[in-house]
Amino acid sequence: MKLWYVSLMALMAFTSQMAFAQRIKDVADIQGVRSNQLVGYGLVVGLPGTGEQSPFTEQSFRTMLSNFGISLDPNTKPKIKNVAAVAVHAELPPFIKPGQTIDITVSSVGEASSLRGGTLLQTFLKGVDGNVYAVAQGSLVVSGFGAEGQDGSRIVANTPTVGRIPNGALVEQSVPSGFANGDSLTLNLHYPDFSTAKRLADTINERLGAQPDQGYVIATPLDAASVKVSAPRDIGQRVGFLATLENFEFEPADAPARVVINSRTGTIVIGQDVRLLPAAITHGGLTVTIAENQQVSQPNALGEGQTVVTTQSLVDVDLADSRMFKFEPGITLDQLVRAVNEVGAAPGDLMAILEALQQAGALRGELVII
Template sequence: MRVFARTPARILACLAIAVTFAAPVSAGTRLKDIVDVEGVRENQLTGYGIVFGLNGTGDSIRNCPMLQQGLASMLERLGINTRTSNVNTKNVAAVMVTANLPPFGTNGSRIDVTVSTMCDAKSLEGGTLLATPMIGADSQAYALAQGSVAVGAFTAAGNSGTSLTRNIPTNGRVPNGATIERELKFDIAAQPELRLSLRNPDFTTASRIAGAINAFSGVNAAVALDPATVRLRRPPAFSDMSAFIAQIEGLEIEPEQRARVVINETTGVIVMGENVRVSTVAIAQGNLTIQVQETPGVAMPNSFTNAPPVVVPQSNITVAEDMAKLAVVGGNGVP
C-alpha cells in the first residue's frame, strides 16, 4: 500500500523561516561581474568537416550526398581521383564543427571545438577530425580545427537487437582542437569612449555604477544613458582606456534587487528576496491523504486447455481530506 500525504505544517514552517531570515543585507558586487564592455564578446565560428577512423559507425555514403561530395573533393586535393570510383565505407562521417572565438584571441592561440554528426552516423568514438576551416559571420576563415574527437558516451548492442546508449555518442569535442589564424582587431586602449552594458538592466543600478565611477575618477566620466547602458569616457588622468577599465572593474557596486519569491511546490521550500514584504495573509489548507492498495487476482483458464493462469491487477484508491485549518501570517508589511 502506498500513502501520499500533504500537510500544511511544513509549508507554514518554511514560510516562517523565510520571513524570519529575510532581513535586508547589503552586499557589494564587483563591477566586472555585473556589466560587459560593449564590443568585447565572443564570436561564433562554424565549419563543415569529415571525421575519419570510425569503427563501422560512420555515415552510409548513399544516404549522405554531402559526405560523398566532400570526400571526393578532399581526396582530389590530395591528388587522388575518385570521380569514377564507387566509394563505400562506414568509417567516415560528415560533421558540423562549431567554436567560439574569444575576444582578443591572438594568432596561434588554441580553442575548443564541438563536433556533431549530420547524417546517420551511430557514433564518433575513436574518430579524428580532418583539417576544417572555421568560418565567421563575414564568411572569413578565422581558425583551423583538427584533432581526435573525445566522446563522453557509449553504445552497446547484442545479437538480439537490444542496445543501450548512454549520453549522446554522435556529439563530441576536440579540446584545444582549433588554432586561431586571424585576429579580430579591436584597439580598446585607444578608445576615448566606451559603453558598459548591464547584464540585468535597472535604472537604480545604472545610476549607482555611474556614481561610483565618477567618485573614483574625480570627474564626470560616466553617465547612465538608460537602464542597460552606462557611457564611459576616459578621464584626462589616464593615458589609455584599458588602464582605466582595469582600475574601475574592481569597484564594489550594490545592485538593485527586485522583490521576488520562489516556491518549490515539491519540497515546500520558499525563498524570498530581501525586498519582499509580507502583508497580512490567511492560509487555509487541510491534510490530503491518498491510499493506493494493490490486490492482484488470478484468472483461471477454462478446463481442458493448456493456457496458463493470468494475473489480473486490481487497484483500490481512496482519498481522505481533513478539514482545512486557518493560519494568519505576516502583517503590517513584515519583512
C-alpha cells in the first residue's frame, strides 16, 4: 500500500517557507482568565428498564427519598431498573455570572445499559474547593442506542451511557478573577518560545508608541512563555485596551525542527526545518540516492539582472538488489520521503528509516513518537 494513501504525512509543511502573521488572541491567553471544572453525582430517572440494581444506586435512591420525608423499610429492596447513578461534569467559563446557564455531560457510573429517555434530577456541581457553583437538572440528549436479543446477541451504536443537557446547569455563583487587579496584565503563549515572546513584546511596544530606547516600554517579556503588558486600571478602559491589543498581528518564530510519528495510524508529520547529515542506511531492497548541485545563473549580455546561485536537486530511485540509502549533507527530509514514496514503500519503512537516522545522529530535529 502506497505511503501517500495510508497517511497524508503532512508534506504540506514543506510547501511554504514563508512566515505568516497571527493575531495575539490566537497565540496567547491572559493569565488568570480561565475556565474551571465542575463535577457532581446524581440520579437519572425515567429509564425504560435500562437502569441498574447496584448497591450504591439503591443507597442514593433511599437518600433521595429520605430528603423528601419518605422512609423505606430497611428489609425492603426496591426495584429501581428505571434509575441509574451518574457522574455530571461541566466547564465553568470565565466571567460567567449567576443566573446564566452552561452545558453539562452526564455519564453512567454503574451497570446501566443506556441513559436514553432519562431525566437528571437536581444535582449540585462543585469545584475543586468543594463549593457549589452550579445546579444541574433536565432531560438528557443521548445519541447512542443499544439492542439486545434473548440469545445474548447485542448491537450498540455510539455510546448510549453518555448524554448531554444543553444549558442544563444554572450557575449559582461566579469565580473571582484577578482581571481587574493591578496596573498590568500577563499574556501567556500557548507554545513557549523566547523568540516569539520577544516579537510579541516588540509588536505591542511598536503599535502602542512605546520608546524602549528612552526607557518607556509597555510590554516586557518575562520568559519564554509570558509577556507583561501595562494596562489601564479602570475596568472599562482595560476592556477596550484588550479589545484592541488582542487583534494586533505579528509573526511568531518558526517552530522547532521536529518529526512526529503516530505508530498506531501510520501518520508522519515533518517540520520544515528538519535536515539530514551524511549517513547510510540498509533497508529492504531499495537504493535511494539524493544529491544537490549548486548552479550559477549569469545575467544576460546586456548586463540586466544579477548573478544568483540556484540549487538543483537530483533524486534517483533504483529497485536493484542494492540495499543502501545514500544522500548528501543538507538534504531535506522532504526529498527523502518523496524518493521512498515513489517506490510504493509502506509507512513502516519510513518510520524505521527515521528512527535509524535519529539513533545515528544524522537527523537534525526532534523525533517524537506518539
